Amino acid sequence: MSGMDEQKKKAEAWDREDPLSRFREEFYLTEGQIYLDGNSLGLLSKRAEKEVFHTLGSWRKHGVDGWTGGESPWFTLSERLGAMTAPLVGADAQEVVATGSTTVNLHQLLATFYRPEGSRTRILADALNFPSDIYAMQSHIRLHGLDPSEHLIRVTSEDGHTLNEETIIEAMTDEVALVVLSAVLYRSGQLLDMERLTRAARERGIRIGWDLCHSIGAVPHRLTEWGADFAFWCNYKYLNSGPGGVGGLFVHQRHHGRIPGLAGWFGSDKAVQFDMAHRFTPAADAGAFQIGTPHVLSLAPLQGSLELFHEAGMERIREKSLRLTRFLMELVETQLAGLGFAIVNPRDDARRGGHVALAHQEAVRIAHALKDHGVIPDFRSPDIVRLAPVALYNSYLDVWEAVRRLKRIMEEKDYERFEKKRGVVA
Numbered sequence: 001m002s003g004m005d006e007q008k009k010k011a012e013a014w015d016r017e018d019p020l021s022r023f024r025e026e027f028y029l030t031e032g033q034i035y036l037d038g039n040s041l042g043l044l045s046k047r048a049e050k051e052v053f054h055t056l057g058s059w060r061k062h063g064v065d066g067w068t069g070g071e072s073p074w075f076t077l078s079e080r081l082g083a084m085t086a087p088l089v090g091a092d093a094q095e096v097v098a099t100g101s102t103t104v105n106l107h108q109l110l111a112t113f114y115r116p117e118g119s120r121t122r123i124l125a126d127a128l129n130f131p132s133d134i135y136a137m138q139s140h141i142r143l144h145g146l147d148p149s150e151h152l153i154r155v156t157s158e159d160g161h162t163l164n165e166e167t168i169i170e171a172m173t174d175e176v177a178l179v180v181l182s183a184v185l186y187r188s189g190q191l192l193d194m195e196r197l198t199r200a201a202r203e204r205g206i207r208i209g210w211d212l213c214h215s216i217g218a219v220p221h222r223l224t225e226w227g228a229d230f231a232f233w234c235n236y237k238y239l240n241s242g243p244g245g246v247g248g249l250f251v252h253q254r255h256h257g258r259i260p261g262l263a264g265w266f267g268s269d270k271a272v273q274f275d276m277a278h279r280f281t282p283a284a285d286a287g288a289f290q291i292g293t294p295h296v297l298s299l300a301p302l303q304g305s306l307e308l309f310h311e312a313g314m315e316r317i318r319e320k321s322l323r324l325t326r327f328l329m330e331l332v333e334t335q336l337a338g339l340g341f342a343i344v345n346p347r348d349d350a351r352r353g354g355h356v357a358l359a360h361q362e363a364v365r366i367a368h369a370l371k372d373h374g375v376i377p378d379f380r381s382p383d384i385v386r387l388a389p390v391a392l393y394n395s396y397l398d399v400w401e402a403v404r405r406l407k408r409i410m411e412e413k414d415y416e417r418f419e420k421k422r423g424v425v426a
């Protein structure tokens with residue numbers, strides 16, 4: 001039996017004993033296709049779809065009374081979904097709210113927590129961060145009348161893919177007011193040591209906030225215990241809540257009761273919100289950081305999706321995710337050796353999130369060819385193919401089959417049929 005056959009048998013055996021295998025049925029998968037892009041946009045689940053129909057039904061039946069009546073009143077939906085999300089980020093229910101989007105929530109949190117004072121005027125970020133986060137930080141530096149080229153420090157990467165925690169800590173100087181980092185880097189999938197970095201920032205009297213876009217739903221967190229000041233994320237990747245679905249934020253309880261940087265009436269104490277007073281009374285919890293009316297139709301899928309996470313359990317999800325990605329790396333190393341791929345995510349389980357990042361000089365064309373062969377990856381400029389086997393809906397056999405197709409593409413140089421052009425969304 002060839003190595004590939006043996007690996008197939010191993011995948012089939014793991015699938016047979018997989019405690020999460022029943023969740024695959026909960027999702028809409030396309031026959032013959034292997035979807036490995038759940039770290040960009042997660043798939044639709046039947047529960048998420050059902051909640052959208054429920055919400056439409058509630059609107060149809062109750063009209064305006066849906067805010068306070070029906071099975072799931074919209075007035076407090078963001079807080080309820082925040083409470084359901086809290087275990088995924090290791091927070092108390094009142095520290096989380098489902099609201100806004102990643103970028104909007106970061107603007108809110110910067111407006112609240114970036115307070116340049118005396119010599120502490122800088123924001124510490126990193127050179128591998130997602131551009132939208134960087135744009136938001138630059139905006140707030142400018143809003144304080146400061147120059148982003150001086151006041152935004154971006155820790156650089158030695159290998160172009162990963163960051164060194166030691167270097168980040170060394171950059172936490174007396175000039176830094178705030179640190180903003182991603183838990184899992186969007187390109188390489190590196191998982192930073194959040195506990196260590198949070199402790200280091202706090203010991204130096206620096207506030208620290210985390211972008212959890214690529215970690216929520218893939219990696220467990222303990223935000224309250226670690227003492228992070230804030231965090232923000234989208235719910236449309238591993239949390240499968242739909243394109244542009246409402247995001248979330250965490251604010252540590254020690255900051256509750258303060259007036260947010262960007263106040264709006266949905267951040268009010270619920271008991272007095274409809275008094276319509278011009279004096280703003282913030283909610284006593286993370287709900288205070290909401291701005292306007294919740295996007296109820298875009299919140300609905302999150303409810304169904306979170307139910308699946310509660311049933312599956314984050315620890316089991318992480319365990320399967322690590323085994324899926326470990327298997328993927330084994331296949332890349334054994335089956336794609338000599339074909340020009342380099343695995344650029346860290347190998348150590350404690351240092352990687354939910355996706356595998358492969359660097360290849362033909363990455364764009366390989367991503368196009370994979371799609372043509374029914375494997376959905378994504379491409380990140382300039383040379384990365386990201387592959388994210390997702391614990392709730394991918395099988396070990398999916399991973400094996402994806403590599404089998406990729407091997408063929410490479411051996412037959414089938415990617416050469418495609419243009420090097422990336423397209424707007426690769």
Ligand SMILES: Cc1ncc(COP(=O)(O)O)c(C=O)c1O
Nearest residue numbers: 101102103104130132186213234
């Ligand atoms: C790490 C990270 N930060 C920020 C964003 C921006 O998110 P949004 O467009 O939902 O604001 C994304 C994804 O687009 C992301 O992956």
Ligand SMILES: Nc1c(O)cccc1C(=O)C[C@H](N)C(=O)O
Nearest residue numbers: 039040041130186187213380425
């Ligand atoms: N938010 C996205 C969008 O509106 C279009 C295409 C992709 C996205 C993404 O979320 C990309 C994702 N944040 C990434 O890791 O690259």
